[in-house]
Amino acid sequence: MDDIDRKIISFLSADARRSLADIGGNVNLSPSSVNERIRRLTAQGTIRRFTVELDPAAMGLETLVYVWIALHEDADESAFRRYAAAQAAILECHHVTGRWSYLVKIRVGSPPEIEGFLADLKAQKFLGRSETVIALSSPVAGALVQKDNS
Amino acid sequence: MDDIDRKIISFLSADARRSLADIGGNVNLSPSSVNERIRRLTAQGTIRRFTVELDPAAMGLETLVYVWIALHEDADESAFRRYAAAQAAILECHHVTGRWSYLVKIRVGSPPEIEGFLADLKAQKFLGRSETVIALSSPVAGALVQKDNS
DNA sequence: CGTGAAATCGACCGTAG
DNA sequence: CTACGGTCGATTTCACG
Numbered sequence: 001m002d003d004i005d006r007k008i009i010s011f012l013s014a015d016a017r018r019s020l021a022d023i024g025g026n027v028n029l030s031p032s033s034v035n036e037r038i039r040r041l042t043a044q045g046t047i048r049r050f051t052v053e054l055d056p057a058a059m060g061l062e063t064l065v066y067v068w069i070a071l072h073e074d075a076d077e078s079a080f081r082r083y084a085a086a087q088a089a090i091l092e093c094h095h096v097t098g099r100w101s102y103l104v105k106i107r108v109g110s111p112p113e114i115e116g117f118l119a120d121l122k123a124q125k126f127l128g129r130s131e132t133v134i135a136l137s138s139p140v141a142g143a144l145v146q147k148d149n150s
Numbered sequence: 151m152d153d154i155d156r157k158i159i160s161f162l163s164a165d166a167r168r169s170l171a172d173i174g175g176n177v178n179l180s181p182s183s184v185n186e187r188i189r190r191l192t193a194q195g196t197i198r199r200f201t202v203e204l205d206p207a208a209m210g211l212e213t214l215v216y217v218w219i220a221l222h223e224d225a226d227e228s229a230f231r232r233y234a235a236a237q238a239a240i241l242e243c244h245h246v247t248g249r250w251s252y253l254v255k256i257r258v259g260s261p262p263e264i265e266g267f268l269a270d271l272k273a274q275k276f277l278g279r280s281e282t283v284i285a286l287s288s289p290v291a292g293a294l295v296q297k298d299n300s
Numbered sequence: 301c302g303t304g305a306a307a308t309c310g311a312c313c314g315t316a317g
Numbered sequence: 318c319t320a321c322g323g324t325c326g327a328t329t330t331c332a333c334g
Contacts, residue, residue, distance in 0.1 A: 092290050
């Protein structure tokens with residue numbers, strides 16, 4: 001991982017379809033050398049995948065919500081993790097320090113859908129207490145990328 | 151936005167380098183038709199960009215942190231938004247409902263670096279109160295994609 | 301890491317439904 | 318308005334120096 005690798009990653013982040021020749025011109029390397037570096041970065045997992053960033057509104061996911069969760073005291077924690085991974089609406093789920101045990105980030109079409117999400121969590125007996133925080137606007141939005149289901 | 155568009159987006163999400171012919175074979179369309187649809191999805195902004203998903207550890211960003219922020223009472227809110235957008239460590243910044251005004255998601259190399267981040271926020275006179283939450287592990291991690299600085 | 305050849309791919313056209 | 322097939326230039330890829 002040298003400086004050239006970082007530059008290549010930066011170029012690919014901005015536009016993953018730029019040609020090897022184009023990238024090579026910017027880092028003073030031949031197309032095949034750039035190709036070899038990308039191949040290596042991908043093979044060793046530094047680059048996880050080539051993907052597309054999507055517009056949440058166009059995907060019908062305009063409402064961004066964070067839910068703090070304290071698990072029900074006899075909830076199966078690994079079952080909860082599997083549940084979280086399988087739910088399409090759950091973009092992130094983190095085990096966190098502080099008063100709550102999990103922080104879950106979800107995207108839904110509109111605020112009323114939050115209720116169904118919480119109801120399902122409750123029906124699965126995972127939920128102890130929770131606190132819901134809705135994002136009103138996002139000065140820094142974060143990329144919307146579909147979950148990796150591999 | 152029909153069902154074929156959604157399938158194409160799903161294929162591109164999993165691997166944005168798949169050939170038009172390959173995708174076309176899976177959705178029963180000719181390569182040029184697939185190309186036309188991707189071109190349209192990109193032009194209308196549904197696909198924002200082609201990019202790469204990165205391994206946080208390989209990028210030296212193993213520590214994921216959420217910071218709740220209540221702005222200093224005479225902080226310039228739009229200046230804060232510009233600051234947030236410019237900070238490389240800030241992956242997301244949302245104006246939220248509830249007791250706090252902003253929720254900020256950052257990634258740093260290690261926990262000690264959080265202190266510097268908070269100190270800078272304070273030095274800029276943005277910070278009223280704050281509460282820091284560290285992610286211990288992430289059952290559903292969320293894609294790491296470099297910020298779009300366009 | 302660079303060069304050059306070969307295979308593959310994507311961009312563009314006219315045309316058709 | 319969207320899909321198709323064919324052509325051409327560009328791009329990736331591979332063996333070799």
